[in-house]
Amino acid sequence: MPSKPTTMKHNASVDIKVDKAPSSRIDSVDFENLKFGSIFSDHMMECDYKNGAWAPPVIRPYGKIELEPSAKVFHYGQAVFEGMKAFKDDNDQIWLFRPDENFRRINLSSKRLAIPEIPEEYFFTGLEELLKLDKAWIKKGFGNSLYIRPFVIATEAGVLATPGSEYKFMIICSPAKSYYTGEVRVQISEKFSRAADGGVGAAKAAGNYGAQFYPTNLAKEAGFQQIIWTDASTHDFLEEAGTMNVFFRINDTLVTAPTSDRILDGVTRKSILTLAEANGIEAEVRRVTVKEILEAAKNGTLKEIFGAGTAAVINPIQGFGYKGEKFELPEITDSYAAFFKDKLMKIQYNLAEDEFGWRYLVKE
Numbered sequence: 001m002p003s004k005p006t007t008m009k010h011n012a013s014v015d016i017k018v019d020k021a022p023s024s025r026i027d028s029v030d031f032e033n034l035k036f037g038s039i040f041s042d043h044m045m046e047c048d049y050k051n052g053a054w055a056p057p058v059i060r061p062y063g064k065i066e067l068e069p070s071a072k073v074f075h076y077g078q079a080v081f082e083g084m085k086a087f088k089d090d091n092d093q094i095w096l097f098r099p100d101e102n103f104r105r106i107n108l109s110s111k112r113l114a115i116p117e118i119p120e121e122y123f124f125t126g127l128e129e130l131l132k133l134d135k136a137w138i139k140k141g142f143g144n145s146l147y148i149r150p151f152v153i154a155t156e157a158g159v160l161a162t163p164g165s166e167y168k169f170m171i172i173c174s175p176a177k178s179y180y181t182g183e184v185r186v187q188i189s190e191k192f193s194r195a196a197d198g199g200v201g202a203a204k205a206a207g208n209y210g211a212q213f214y215p216t217n218l219a220k221e222a223g224f225q226q227i228i229w230t231d232a233s234t235h236d237f238l239e240e241a242g243t244m245n246v247f248f249r250i251n252d253t254l255v256t257a258p259t260s261d262r263i264l265d266g267v268t269r270k271s272i273l274t275l276a277e278a279n280g281i282e283a284e285v286r287r288v289t290v291k292e293i294l295e296a297a298k299n300g301t302l303k304e305i306f307g308a309g310t311a312a313v314i315n316p317i318q319g320f321g322y323k324g325e326k327f328e329l330p331e332i333t334d335s336y337a338a339f340f341k342d343k344l345m346k347i348q349y350n351l352a353e354d355e356f357g358w359r360y361l362v363k364e
């Protein structure tokens with residue numbers, strides 16, 4: 001079985017202050033019945049920005065933080081985040097999947113929101129120390145993982161509408177089981193938009209998610225679980241879902257929208273495109289019209305729709321609705337969704353060759 005560590009360039013020497021929890025909460029957790037993102041591991045990482053510089057990371061027991069009610073994050077939404085996972089293999093080694101991409105993206109998101117960028121060594125050393133400390137929270141077994149949530153918020157007190165001069169970068173971790181959402185049917189958006197040209201759609205900015213809750217509630221009332229967002233100006237082009245990029249399979253060709261300043265550059269999406277090429281699956285990155293998907297659904301050439309993102313890896317979509325009409329997708333035996341999910345997960349869990357150097361060993 002392959003276990004070649006691929007990347008280790010981030011184990012830079014940064015002095016991290018660690019305040020260990022006096023006891024672990026792990027024995028009180030029912031790992032068989034985890035609700036996604038609701039329980040957090042024993043420790044968290046914290047890094048403060050003040051007087052124009054980031055201070056080295058500090059690790060302390062997971063717990064409350066104190067902020068002034070006037071802290072800018074509450075008023076102007078200067079908040080960005082990331083979503084990643086840690087996996088444990090049969091030999092108790094901890095692995096991350098393409099963490100450089102998350103590091104790059106959190107700083108791109110930060111830049112767009114006028115938040116100072118995080119130094120690479122603080123991100124990686126802080127994260128790795130935290131994972132080593134809370135290693136017991138990463139359970140072995142295909143589908144088990146520790147969901148990692150890095151985020152940055154503006155903490156400076158004061159309601160003047162300008163970027164803050166003080167920030168907090170934190171990492172918290174939540175144990176997760178294989179993410180199964182049940183059957184997913186999506187509504188194609190006709191009126192509401194997630195992002196616009198020149199806006200913050202490509203950033204993992206907190207406000208992008210808050211703004212989706214109301215239209216998503218309406219979609220739920222209409223019998224759907226999620227929305228596929230369309231472009232803000234014409235609503236003719238399919239873009240992405242709430243927390244996933246979206247792929248369509250027409251006949252045997254995979255089609256997905258290009259990333260832009262409206263669409264998140266997903267790590268899962270780009271990995272699927274690489275795997276498609278390596279496995280002889282034709283993939284087109286181009287604008288996808290609502291019209292062609294409706295036609296393909298009607299003439300039987302639309303074989304699959306699936307979402308791609310860190311939480312679920314791949315989320316098959318069983319049907320969709322548009323302008324009051326509902327469409328169901330056929331049952332399929334040679335599913336691309338299942339193929340890519342298996343390929344990706346085997347790389348993540350160190351069960352397959354890491355052909356592209358995506359796996360990252362957390363060195364102990």
Ligand SMILES: Cc1ncc(COP(=O)(O)O)c(C=O)c1O
Nearest residue numbers: 243244245264266267268309310
């Ligand atoms: C809006 C949006 N699109 C796509 C994705 C998928 O990105 P990734 O594969 O990097 O998790 C996410 C989740 O991070 C997201 O929030």
